[in-house]
């Protein structure tokens with residue numbers, strides 16, 4: 292990973308396609324990405340008009356936000372198995388967003404079928420597919436779904452946890468510490484890494500409770516998530532901070548890099564640094580962290 296190839300996805304905000312006030316705010320927000328939602332954030336009566344607005348929303352996206360940064364724009368369509376899914380996918384394919392988020396994915400076939408529609412419509416390869424992991428079936432098939440990430444032709448780039456739907460479909464209780472959800476969330480992280488994918492934690496519904504939100508972000512960062520999906524602008528700052536490398540981690544990574552660049556360590560596979568064993572794999576980890584920090588200006 293280099294500064295050029297790393298795309299920060301620390302804070303990814305859902306914005307309902309029907310909410311003009313929220314859409315108008317996008318350029319002023321410091322989130323790394325927005326998901327323009329056609330699915331659960333849209334009332335049934337507004338579904339068609341929301342889809343009709345999509346092309347204009349994507350075409351008028353800000354080149355850079357007020358912080359001088361590019362904000363990725365992803366479109367979440369309705370499930371392909373639903374009556375609206377196919378038309379949504381065509382509308383999303385034609386508007387050339389950075390990606391299309393498929394909800395209620397259950398099997399690898401769901402991704403492959405969406406990819407075929409994009410290929411048939413000559414949508415450029417850099418329009419990626421993101422998958423919501425939010426059904427019991429997706430959890431059971433997660434390894435096979437993630438494996439598609441190893442084939443660039445599949446376009447699969449990112450997993451997004453859908454914790455509300457998982458709670459709904461399994462009956463698990465969403466306790467504040469998420470103890471019964473954590474095993475599934477860790478499975479998502481593991482599978483995503485096996486497939487070379489990014490992976491984002493689910494939303495925190497109680498958006499006025501920023502302290503509890505900050506704790507959940509900190510936990511998700513420790514669990515290995517790349518970022519968190521958000522529902523309200525007030526959640527952006529905490530997510531950006533939680534998923535950025537800390538100043539201590541950056542200092543440690545610099546020290547590892549400096550130690551391995553000393554002439555006396557040139558041929559060594561393992562060295563001691565401040566009383567700790569450090570191997571070349573730690574150097575690779577340090578270089579990745581420094582590239583990430585540089586990309587987000589941490």
Ligand SMILES: CC(C)(COP(=O)(O)OP(=O)(O)OC[C@H]1O[C@@H](n2cnc3c(N)ncnc32)[C@H](O)[C@@H]1OP(=O)(O)O)[C@@H](O)C(=O)NCCC(=O)NCCSC(=O)C[C@H](O)C(=O)O
Nearest residue numbers: 305306307312313316331332453454455456494522523524
């Ligand atoms: C949750 C909300 C309905 C709250 O709305 P509201 O009470 O109107 O918020 P505020 O008055 O505090 O808003 C203050 C200003 O901020 C703007 N705003 C609010 N939300 C957003 C947003 N998401 N993006 C951009 N801007 C936003 C308001 O317009 C106000 O602006 P101004 O008046 O000019 O100051 C609302 O936040 C909301 O609708 N959020 C998104 C909800 C959503 O998209 N839900 C679906 C996705 S989550 C999901 O599906 C989970 C997953 O699938 C799963 O299974 O878990």
Ligand SMILES: [Mg+2]
Nearest residue numbers: 425453455456
């Ligand atoms: Mg959902």
